[in-house]
Amino acid sequence: MFRTPRALFRALALAEMVSWTLLIGGMILRATADLRIAVTIGGAIHGFVFLAYATTALLVALNQRWSLGTSALAVGAAVVPYATLPTEIALDRRGKLAGAWRREVSDHPRDSRWHDRALRWTLRHPVQLGAVLAFLVVAAYVVLLVVGPPGGRDEALALL
Numbered sequence: 001m002f003r004t005p006r007a008l009f010r011a012l013a014l015a016e017m018v019s020w021t022l023l024i025g026g027m028i029l030r031a032t033a034d035l036r037i038a039v040t041i042g043g044a045i046h047g048f049v050f051l052a053y054a055t056t057a058l059l060v061a062l063n064q065r066w067s068l069g070t071s072a073l074a075v076g077a078a079v080v081p082y083a084t085l086p087t088e089i090a091l092d093r094r095g096k097l098a099g100a101w102r103r104e105v106s107d108h109p110r111d112s113r114w115h116d117r118a119l120r121w122t123l124r125h126p127v128q129l130g131a132v133l134a135f136l137v138v139a140a141y142v143v144l145l146v147v148g149p150p151g152g153r154d155e156a157l158a159l160l
Helices: 005-033 036-064 068-079 084-093 114-124 126-147 153-159
Strands: none
Touching: 005 036, 005 068, 005 084, 036 068, 036 114, 036 126, 068 084, 114 126
C-alpha cells in the first residue's frame, strides 16, 4: 500500500486535512448547536492524526535525507489548517518525495551513519516498524491526554 515514501506522506497529509475538517466542524457545531461533544470527538481525532502525520513526516525526512529546515516545514505544516497537502505538493514538485524506501546500503557518504543503518533495518522489517511507530504515537497521545491542555483542565472544561 505504501510502497514509496511519497504514497505514505500523501496519505497522512490528506488524513491531516480531513482531521482539520472534523475539528473545525466540531467547533462550528459547538458554537451553533451547543454540541460540545463534537469538539471533543473532532479534537481527539485531529490530535491523533496530527501525531501520526508528524511521525510519518519524520520517517520520510530520514529516508529522503531532508535538511532540518525541510523537515521542520513538513512537520510544521500540520499546525496550519489545510497546509499539509500544499506542502506535500510543493515537496513533490521539488523532488523531495521521489524515490523508494532506502532498504539497502548505497554508496552515498551519509549511509554509514547510525540512524541510516537503523532506518534500513526498520524498513526491512515493516511490521515491527509499524508496531513501534503505532506504539509511540499512542503513547504520546495518552501522555498528552493525561497532561491536559496548556491552560489546564479547568480552562479546557470551561471552553467545552
